Amino acid sequence: MSNLAIAGGPKVRQTPxxxxxxxxxxxxxxxxxxxxxxxxxxxxxxxxxxxxxxYDQDFAAYLGGGFxxxxxxxxxxxxxxxxxxxxxxxxxxxxxxxxxxxxxMPVALLGLVPVVADADVRSYNTCAEQIAPLITERTRAIMxxxxxxxxxxxxxxxxLARRHRLYVVExxxxxxxxxxxxxxxxxxxxxxxxxxxxxxxHCTGGQGGIVFTRNEALHWQGxxxxxxxxxxxxxxxxxxxxxxxxxxxxxxxAVIGSAQVKKLPGxxxxxxxxxxxxxxxxxxxxxVQVGWQVPDSQSSFWFLRLVFRPEAVRxxxxxxxxxxxxxxxxxxxSYRAIPAEFPWFRERKVFGNSGFPWTCSDYRxxxxxxxxxxxxxxxxxxxxNIAIQExxxxxxxxxxxxxxxxxxxxxxx
Ligand SMILES: Cc1ncc(COP(=O)(O)O)c(C=O)c1O
Numbered sequence: 550m551s552n553l554a555i556a557g558g559p560k561v562r563q564t565p566x567x568x569x570x571x572x573x574x575x576x577x578x579x580x581x582x583x584x585x586x587x588x589x590x591x592x593x594x595x596x597x598x599x600x601x602x603x604y605d606q607d608f609a610a611y612l613g614g615g616f617x618x619x620x621x622x623x624x625x626x627x628x629x630x631x632x633x634x635x636x637x638x639x640x641x642x643x644x645x646x647x648x649x650x651x652x653x654m655p656v657a658l659l660g661l662v663p664v665v666a667d668a669d670v671r672s673y674n675t676c677a678e679q680i681a682p683l684i685t686e687r688t689r690a691i692m693x694x695x696x697x698x699x700x701x702x703x704x705x706x707x708x709l710a711r712r713h714r715l716y717v718v719e720x721x722x723x724x725x726x727x728x729x730x731x732x733x734x735x736x737x738x739x740x741x742x743x744x745x746x747x748x749x750x751h752c753t754g755g756q757g758g759i760v761f762t763r764n765e766a767l768h769w770q771g772x773x774x775x776x777x778x779x780x781x782x783x784x785x786x787x788x789x790x791x792x793x794x795x796x797x798x799x800x801x802x803a804v805i806g807s808a809q810v811k812k813l814p815g816x817x818x819x820x821x822x823x824x825x826x827x828x829x830x831x832x833x834x835x836x837v838q839v840g841w842q843v844p845d846s847q848s849s850f851w852f853l854r855l856v857f858r859p860e861a862v863r864x865x866x867x868x869x870x871x872x873x874x875x876x877x878x879x880x881x882x883s884y885r886a887i888p889a890e891f892p893w894f895r896e897r898k899v900f901g902n903s904g905f906p907w908t909c910s911d912y913r914x915x916x917x918x919x920x921x922x923x924x925x926x927x928x929x930x931x932x933x934n935i936a937i938q939e940x941x942x943x944x945x946x947x948x949x950x951x952x953x954x955x956x957x958x959x960x961x962x
Contacts, residue, residue, distance in 0.1 A: 553959050555875035561952040562877030566945060569938050571752060575811070579804040597776070600800035600807070607810040608743075608759055612733055616768035618760045619753065619798035619806060620775050623722040623744020624651030626758030629796055630718050630742040631659055631690070633760070633771030639912045640689035643680050645720070646887060646925035647673040648694045651744075652720050653888045656692070657899040662906050664688070665889045665920035668928050671841035673697060673854065673884065677705030679921065684709070687914055690716040695724030695734050696886075697854055697934070698750075698820070700846035703729050703737045718742065722758075723851040725750035726817030730845050735761050740771065750816055750849060751809035753802040817849050819939025823946055824850035827937070830950040836861035836957035840932060852881070852934045855953070862960040869956060870933050876952035879936040885929050889920030 552558040587594050594600065605617040620626050631642070638660035644653050646668050656663040664683050669676040673696040680691055691710055693701040701719075710717045717738035721727070725743060727734035735741035743749075745757035753759075760775070762768050769782040775796040778789035798806075828839040840854030857866040864872075870882035888894055897904040897918060907916050935949060 553872050553875065553956065554877070555872040560875070560877045561955060562948045565877075566879060567938070567940055570940060571747070571809075572805075575808040576805045579808045580801060583801055583804050594800040596797040596799045598800050601798055601803040604753075604798075604803040604806040604810070605759075607807050609761065611810055611813060612736055612761055615736070615761055615763035616765060618768065618772050618775055619745075619803055620758045620760060620796040621798050621802075622651070622756050622796075623649070623742065623746060623749075623758040624655060625775070625794075625796040626722070626742035626744065626760050627652055627692075627718075627720060628655035628658065628794075629771050629775040630740045630760050630762075631655055631661070631692075632774035632793060633740055633762070633767045634690060634716050634718075635770055635774075635791070636661055636689045639687070639906055639909060641685060641687040641914060642718075643683050643688060643691045645675045645692065645694040645696070646889065646920070646922045647696055647884070647929065648720065648888060649722065649886060650888045650891065650893070652692075652694050652722065654893070654899075657906065660906050661689075662687070662912065662914060663894075663918070664914075665918075665922060667921035667923060668925040669702070670924040670927050672699060672843075673925070673928055673932070674699060674701045676702055677709050679924070680706060681709055683919070683921075684713050684715070685914065688713065688715060690718055692718040692720060693738070694720035694722070695727050697840075697884075698724045698727050698849035698851040699840065699854065700724070700727050700729040700734055700843050700848070702843040707737060716740070721761075722749065724849055725813060726820075726849040728847040728849075729843065736763065739764060740767050745806060745809075750820070750851065751806070751813045753798060753806040753809070757798055757802050757806065759798075759806075816939045819941075820850040820937060821847060823937045823939065823941045824848060824853050826946045827853060827935070827949055830946070831855070831953060834954065834957065836961065837953050850937055852884075853937050854932050854934055856931055857933055861962060862957060863962055864960045866930070866933060869960060872956045872959070873952055876956065878949055878952045881934040881936065883929055884932065884934050887922055887925055887929065889918065889922050894918055894920070
């Protein structure tokens with residue numbers, strides 16, 4: 550016990566973990582080339598030009614072919630993916646329980662009703678079993694999110710959607726490079742949304758996002774929606790065809806994105822190496838279990854989930870994690886990203902005090918927001934997360950494993 554860093558003992562990790570180094574000379578060169586071009590030509594760089602087209606193509610190629618449209622945040626990628634579906638107002642969309650608020654708010658802002666499905670308690674993700682009972686005659690789409698880079702069990706969700714003729718939207722904000730049955734996440738549903746803000750697997754600079762689909766019609770609907778309804782790919786439109794915001798990315802971000810997509814396979818390989826090594830080392834640990842994964846899937850480890858087993862230690866999870874942090878380990882004791890717990894959702898604060906869409910007289914569903922989150926709460930209460938990066942080496946992996954074991958041993962029952 551006295552050996553723990555929290556009690557004054559030596560830290561397992563004496564030096565800070567290495568910075569990620571996501572931005573390098575490649576991104577700098579790409580940005581400078583765009584500036585040089587603008588200066589030489591006298592034309593400012595803009596948006597939707599060759600640079601963005603290239604990034605869209607590069608990302609679509611990474612996903613094995615299809616159509617991509619870069620936008621200016623992951624939240625707007627979700628917004629535009631849903632907007633592409635052109636759903637009638639008051640349609641219900643089944644949404645995941647654990648996600649960033651930006652993964653759900655677009656539903657309500659589109660005048661659609663988010664219905665929160667619970668998690669498979671072994672993970673942070675929802676599953677077909679939780680979604681099925683929530684389907685009504687008002688449901689039009691199911692949105693799943695591959696949280697932490699861990700794949701949702703998609704086949705049963707897709708089968709359910711087919712049976713009820715529902716769209717499936719994959720939120721891949723945290724899941725660039727995630728594999729499910731050997732295929733990349735984002736290629737299963739009708740349309741997918743990715744965040745490319747600076748902390749994600751690959752980025753477009755500070756903020757960004759990208760919408761992907763293999764359905765060309767949905768792609769064009771999404772592009773129009775993402776740019777104020779401009780009549781892209783329509784022969785004889787008399788002007789803007791649908792109401793939408795300006796969610797465009799810009800060419801400067803796009804060239805950074807293209808440089809990043811080249812690095813993405815290496816980034817994913819690195820995270821998989823680190824995540825799998827830690828999981829393997831902790832596979833049989835009595836006090837800390839590795840997070841359950843859907844069979845035949847490979848996480849891209851936006852972070853690493855671990856499960857705390859209170860019966861094997863004398864302290865609670867918060868105390869355990871405090872001691873782990875004191876050993877110098879980047880630990881998040883609780884990923885309480887449950888949007889249905891937040892005031893905006895519970896108090897229906899979407900369009901002023903109107904309570905819309907739930908209170909709309911044309912809506913035939915419950916007036917109060919629906920959210921099943923008991924499993925989600927249990928999942929966040931039993932799990933804790935370790936931040937991992939693709940550039941961690943053997944030393945970093947060993948330090949994480951050593952510290953997890955050291956603290957567990959010190960507090961063992
Ligand atoms: C699952 C999920 N969806 C949506 C978003 C929103 O993305 P952004 O922060 O780029 O708007 C995030 C952000 O982390 C996310 O994790």
